[in-house]
Amino acid sequence: MARAPAQVLIRLGTLGLLLGGGAAMLMRWHLGWPGLFSGRSYPAAVTLHGVTMIYLAMAPLLGGLSLARLQIAHRLAWAAVWLTGLAQLSMACALSTPLFAPAVGWTMLAPLSTEAPAGQWALAALTLSVTLATLGSLAVSWLVFSRLAPRHTRLSARGFSELCAAGLNLAFAPVLLAANALLLRDQCFGSHHFAATRGDPMAWQHLFWIFGHPEVYILVLPLWGAVSDIFLAGLPGPLDRGVKGAMLGVSLLAGGVYGHHLVVTPQGPFVLKGFSLVTLAISLPSALLIGRWLVALLRAPPPRSEALGYGLATLYFFAFGGLTGLPLGLPATNRALHGGAFVVGHFHLVMAAAMLFALWALAAERAPLGEMRWHRRLSFLTAHGLFVPMLALGLEGVPRRAASTAGYVDALYAMPLQRAATVSGLLFGALQVAMFLRWLAARPRAPEAPRTGPEATLDLRPLAVSLAIFVGTLGLTLRVAARREGADPRAPERADTATYGARLYALHCAQCHGATGRGDGPSGAGLSPPPRDFSRAQFKYVFSVGRALPSDDDLARTITRGLGGTAMRPWGLSPDEVAAVIAHLKTLSPRWADAAAEDPRQTLAAPTPPDPFGASGRDEALALGARLYHGFAQCIQCHPAYLTREAAASALALDPRQPALTWRDDAERPRAHLARPYRSVLLAPDFARHRYAHEGDPEGLFRAIAGGIQGTAMPAWQEALSARELWALVHYVSAQRP
Amino acid sequence: MIPRAASAEAQAVDALLRTSLAGTALLLALLGLLVAWITLRRAPRPAALPYAAGAVGVLVGVVLVADLMLWAQSRRRVRDTAPEGPEVDRVEVLAQQYSFQFLRPGADGQFGTADDLVTLDRLMVARGRPVVFEVRSKDVVHSVSLPSFRTQAEAVPGRSTRLWFEPTATGRFGVVCAQLCGPAHYQMTGVIEVVAPEAFARHSAQATVDRAAMTAAGARPAGIGWPWGR
Known part of the structure; x- marks a missing residue:
């Protein structure tokens, strides 16, 4: 089926809008009535929502609308379509990575993003291709204007705004591209552009926001142009020029305001003052724009239409969003509101409410959908109900991207506000979906669009200018950012291995053992036995003569083999990674520092002697094991009875060192004295019925019997029994499990 | 809704926040009324407004004054570097x-x-x-x-x-x-x-x-x- 690239882009963008909106609805549901997401999946949903809405929904949608208006089907436009498709595919790949990995927010701050697991790959690839897609589509409009402008003497306000957006995109998208390339290099090739020790995490924040703030204007400008055309009915004149001038003013200042995103980072007050003034200054062309719109509406009122109604709502929400930005422009109030729900409310008023109304205005302009008044009014109300509580939550000090607001003691009204926003938000979403379905049913068939455009007439000079700007910015950014790598370490106290271990610990261990190793991680609650408390440095499995703390080998064994019958699974880490984690474990308790000063001879681990019995001597081993188990060693006292009393007596009769037979009928009852160091009742396992730590691991079992289990009643048997006898016990114990 | 102000800075910041939020509410209410009037009036008649000077000038002026006032207030009331000295x-x-x-x-x-x-x-x-x-x-x-x-x-x-x-x-x-x-x-x-x-x-x-x-x-x-x- 033949389609113009513009139509495909619009479809892809709409798909993105539905996906990103769906994620937003789920998040709203979770915030009002928690339970849908976990601590890990919530930030992943936030990332999905942000990245999709900005790069995968609005960018292709606006590009497509612009191409559709200009009737373009150039090869470059098809390239944009392919890149957008590729980007959406890589987002799908990111979602299918283990752990739903890219849980870093759309700002992707290093080093969280450089250390995140493999899903980051997909995310970085995605932003790359999306930026290329935006760029492609806008380069197309740039080209086209160059072709149209000389013949058509006047650009409409919408055309002019698209030109402004294209210019901003050309100037700033390469910055993000370069930053993404460096981030990918950090992730995949071990460079240190944004690392703390040999690079600079602040470099990422600067590069990201140099692009990130203009990106807002890149998305907003074409819609400003579109509603301008509705308000001014496309007529030329002083007002038309005034509106264009205001949009040009915003575009010129757009690159100079990004510093207000860095107010709470280490910056000098002078820098902050400068950025603050520019941020306040950008409110002037914005006020000019809104003022000229109002004058146009009052001087020569356009005929009443659905499109005009949506356009007025757009005007209102642009003003609302802009005014709530004022406290964020001042460093003093920004420090109180930064990173909080107020910011989310502020930019959603512009990026969600105003832009959505503008899109509906365009849809209504293109195809009359009949009565839309109730959709408009209810959407207007529910948008307030959705975003005003977010502003209030921000004033209460609730941070953005928080999976739960339960722990914030200062926010007294967090829950009612969240629920109000959720109810309104779900209504708002339902209204848009209902209208979308109606639009699908009623939309006019697309007119025959050209599949290819007139290419011969293209003037290549503007393309060359665009490419020069693009390559220039890209090269400059790469050069500036790359120079920062390899700078002197700013924090020499943090050795590389320790940092690495801390990251691995945070990734793999902290969920159960807790961030500070107190065994209080969110997933550790309720486990029996509970996760080890590393801050006490008390370990069960130590096989080192005369030593309280385990050797590195002991710890490595526990990490790589896991402990049967507990939640401690075997971790498939490389030896380097295990060593780094162990190095980090040793920072969690002062006992390790004390032990380092001990007699070095005691830190030698005894080797495990080989099994003297082997397969052929198994019966002999079992017989000897049974005698020791029930006789001399009295294992039966704690590890409960599973022989009949008679069988046990006959086993005892074989052992010359036999003590008096005592038979415990209470052997299976919990005994509290075993519990103390590990915060729960630990039963000595019944080898016939329970799962136990070294099941199926004869060497581990040998070490547990020989070295004992610290903090429990299990003694070390290596002084009392010979290696042969210990191995016999290993065989006997192992044989109890059918 | 705003939590109790527990520091000297908090009181100054709250004063600024109240000013800017009250201004926002006022401007928005005016704008909302205007928009509602434009939407709902029966027979739209062209108003005899000059192209840009009057209304736009007033709006931009209001925003400019508000910006400068907030800026001056914040500079006067909230310090932008950390205090030093033995009592800190x-x-x-x-x-x-x-x-x-x-x-x-x-x-x-x-x-x-x-x-x-x-x-x-x-x-x-x-x-x-x-x-x-x-x-x-x-x-x-x-x-x-x-x-x-x-x-x-x-x-x-x-x-x-x-x-x-x-x-x-x-x-x-x-x-x-x-x-x-x-x-x-x-x-x-x-x-x-x-x-x-x-x-x-x-x-x-x-x-x-x-x-x-x-x-x-x-x-x-x-x-x-x-x-x-x-």
């Missing part, structure tokens, strides 16, 4: 996934010595005494946010950031991480307890005694206790 209570804050470590220099006033006092996720400060945090991060970017004191500072690995406030009310106030730092980001919270100066003195003396007992037995946690900057 200096605390090092090490943010890490997912907790805050606070370190005071102890009796000798020097950071990184044996008598340093370290607490995890909680800190006691005296009412009326300016507090300055020097913030660092052990792993990723965090933000030490103090909603009731209306201030925050990002903890960027490899750098130090200053944060300052002067508590004016006693009570327990939250310290939360305001920058996505991992799966348990939302659980990264702590408590700043503001007490009367006498109670603070008692507490400090006891903490010093406890610390002396601990020093004999153990060591300091890694990564905290850097020499105080500048």
Whole structure:
């Protein structure tokens, strides 16, 4: 089926809008009535929502609308379509990575993003291709204007705004591209552009926001142009020029305001003052724009239409969003509101409410959908109900991207506000979906669009200018950012291995053992036995003569083999990674520092002697094991009875060192004295019925019997029994499990 | 809705916030009425407005005056550098996934010595005494946010950031991480307890005694206790 690239882009963008909106609805549901997401999946949903809405929904949608208006089907436009498709595919790949990995927010701050697991790959690839897609589509409009402008003497306000957006995109998208390339290099090739020790995490924040703030204007400008055309009915004149001038003013200042995103980072007050003034200054062309719109509406009122109604709502929400930005422009109030729900409310008023109304205005302009008044009014109300509580939550000090607001003691009204926003938000979403379905049913068939455009007439000079700007910015950014790598370490106290271990610990261990190793991680609650408390440095499995703390080998064994019958699974880490984690474990308790000063001879681990019995001597081993188990060693006292009393007596009769037979009928009852160091009742396992730590691991079992289990009643048997006898016990114990 | 203002800065910030939010509400209400009138009036008649001068000029003027007023107010009332001097209570804050470590220099006033006092996720400060945090991060970017004191500072690995406030009310106030730092980001919270100066003195003396007992037995946690900057 033949389609113009513009139509495909619009479809892809709409798909993105539905996906990103769906994620937003789920998040709203979770915030009002928690339970849908976990601590890990919530930030992943936030990332999905942000990245999709900005790069995968609005960018292709606006590009497509612009191409559709200009009737373009150039090869470059098809390239944009392919890149957008590729980007959406890589987002799908990111979602299918283990752990739903890219849980870093759309700002992707290093080093969280450089250390995140493999899903980051997909995310970085995605932003790359999306930026290329935006760029492609806008380069197309740039080209086209160059072709149209000389013949058509006047650009409409919408055309002019698209030109402004294209210019901003050309100037700033390469910055993000370069930053993404460096981030990918950090992730995949071990460079240190944004690392703390040999690079600079602040470099990422600067590069990201140099692009990130203009990106807002890149998305907003074409819609400003579109509603301008509705308000001014496309007529030329002083007002038309005034509106264009205001949009040009915003575009010129757009690159100079990004510093207000860095107010709470280490910056000098002078820098902050400068950025603050520019941020306040950008409110002037914005006020000019809104003022000229109002004058146009009052001087020569356009005929009443659905499109005009949506356009007025757009005007209102642009003003609302802009005014709530004022406290964020001042460093003093920004420090109180930064990173909080107020910011989310502020930019959603512009990026969600105003832009959505503008899109509906365009849809209504293109195809009359009949009565839309109730959709408009209810959407207007529910948008307030959705975003005003977010502003209030921000004033209460609730941070953005928080999976739960339960722990914030200062926010007294967090829950009612969240629920109000959720109810309104779900209504708002339902209204848009209902209208979308109606639009699908009623939309006019697309007119025959050209599949290819007139290419011969293209003037290549503007393309060359665009490419020069693009390559220039890209090269400059790469050069500036790359120079920062390899700078002197700013924090020499943090050795590389320790940092690495801390990251691995945070990734793999902290969920159960807790961030500070107190065994209080969110997933550790309720486990029996509970996760080890590393801050006490008390370990069960130590096989080192005369030593309280385990050797590195002991710890490595526990990490790589896991402990049967507990939640401690075997971790498939490389030896380097295990060593780094162990190095980090040793920072969690002062006992390790004390032990380092001990007699070095005691830190030698005894080797495990080989099994003297082997397969052929198994019966002999079992017989000897049974005698020791029930006789001399009295294992039966704690590890409960599973022989009949008679069988046990006959086993005892074989052992010359036999003590008096005592038979415990209470052997299976919990005994509290075993519990103390590990915060729960630990039963000595019944080898016939329970799962136990070294099941199926004869060497581990040998070490547990020989070295004992610290903090429990299990003694070390290596002084009392010979290696042969210990191995016999290993065989006997192992044989109890059918 | 806004939590109790618990610091001198918070009162100034609240005044600014109230001004700008009230202005926002007023302008929006006017705009809303205008928009409603444009939408609902029966027979639209062209108004005899000049092209740009009058109405637009007034609007831009209002915004300009509001901007400048807020700017001047914020410059006058809220300091933009950390206070210095002997009366300042200096605390090092090490943010890490997912907790805050606070370190005071102890009796000798020097950071990184044996008598340093370290607490995890909680800190006691005296009412009326300016507090300055020097913030660092052990792993990723965090933000030490103090909603009731209306201030925050990002903890960027490899750098130090200053944060300052002067508590004016006693009570327990939250310290939360305001920058996505991992799966348990939302659980990264702590408590700043503001007490009367006498109670603070008692507490400090006891903490010093406890610390002396601990020093004999153990060591300091890694990564905290850097020499105080500048």
